[in-house]
Amino acid sequence: MDMLTHALRGGTHALQRMAILGCNNENEWYMIHENIIRKSSTKYTAPSTNYGLIISLQLLRGEMEQIRRENPLIFNRGVAITRKLGFPDVIMPGDIRNDLYLTLDRGEFERGGKSVQKNIEVTVYVLYADGEILKVVKLPIPIDRFRGSHLRFEFRHCSTKDKGEKKLFGFAFTPLMREDGTTLSDESHELYIYKWKAHPDRVMDILGRLRHVSGEEIVKVSGTLGILPGHAGFLQDILDTLFSILDDNTDKYGPLVFQSLVFIINLLRDSKYYHFRPVMDTYIQKHFAGALAYKELIRCLKWYMDRSAEVVRQDHIQEAMRALEYLFKFIVQSRILYSRATCGMEEDQFRSSIQELFQSIRFVLSLDSRSSETLIFTQVRVGRALGKLSMVNDMIRMKC
Secondary structure (H helix, E strand, C coil), X not given: CCHXXXXXXXXXXXXXXXXXXXXXXXXXXXXXXXXXXXXXXXXXXXXXXXXXXXXXXXXCCCCHHHHHHHCHHHHCCCCCCCCCCCCCCCCCCXXXXXXXXXXXXXXXXXXXXXXXXXXXXXXXXXXXXXXXXXXXXXXXXXHHHCCCCEEEEEEEEECCCCCCCCCEEEEEEEECECCCCXXXXXXXXXXXXXXXXXXXXXXXXXXXXXXXXXXXXXXXXXXXXXXXXXXXXXXXXXXXXXXXXXXXXXXXXXXXHHHHHHHHHHHCXXXXXXXXXXXXXXXXXXXXXXXXXXXXXXXXXXXXXXXXXXXXXXXXXXXXXXXXXXXXXXXHHHHHHHHHHHCXXXXXXXXHHHHHHHHHHHHHHHCCCCCCHHHHHHHHHHHHHHHCCCCHXXXXXXXX
């Protein structure tokens, strides 16, 4: 007689010992449930006969309030109350239920040169707007906390060979509520996984060295920066790394990432590398995943503009103006990605930041440059760049 049948027939307590099983071959870990069901005993083993879980089942009959009063010892131990999946036939007034059930369907990850797929551990968190973190899969979230809250998924490599702390290699996120007040729709959602960079202690050195690397190495030689994989698509690897660094710590690395991006964009203006411009366009449209990058790019551009009247040497400002066309392409695509992921959240803030940026541009063009030849060149750079911004109207009309 199984434990459930015993409890249903009036037994006070039903106890069941459950063995803890391990997979013999790490590569077959994802199949362990099927192997246990099929009783393929060569595929799994119990670490020890002393290992196991004791499960206790007790059937309590009656209304919930009555059960609580009659069994105080049970409910004083922090027992989780799990309600029946679905709604009752009659919903009484005041019966509020706001449960969100999350199913992790599947994931696609690079093998990293291995012949088999890696074992991946996924941790799910709820991040409330006030910073509180709830680590769950069933999400009993109060209605008043949905707005501003996000689901965060952290991905770690699992290996029997690595006995230390599991290494975080990526994360994904999605808001629980759209800007119009509707919740996450009941359907499948495909999330981007953002890479977590390695060698954090070398980031400042890497960004500093990038702007001193020759053009041939930027477009042809990978691995120079120490963190880029050695395979084709070198320009894409460098750009991916830059935006990964930007996502990691915008306040610390934002200006350096901006300067590095300006350097690469202007490098492709050289006649020797002009044929790489389609590579950059393809990257922006099909591979770029910096959904938050537009905020820092706008901020850095505005900072450069606002300093035009204060500095004597304006080489760095003029370089940024030469790169303005592609900087705006990155801004536009970044905002499109963010808008798609959040269904238009922070639209007002985005429009406001764009308006402030163009006010700064107008400020530069309105400066009296008769006594400053360098300022004249800056204004010329700005004017030429604005003439190429055919995407500005698309940006202003952008919708979710």
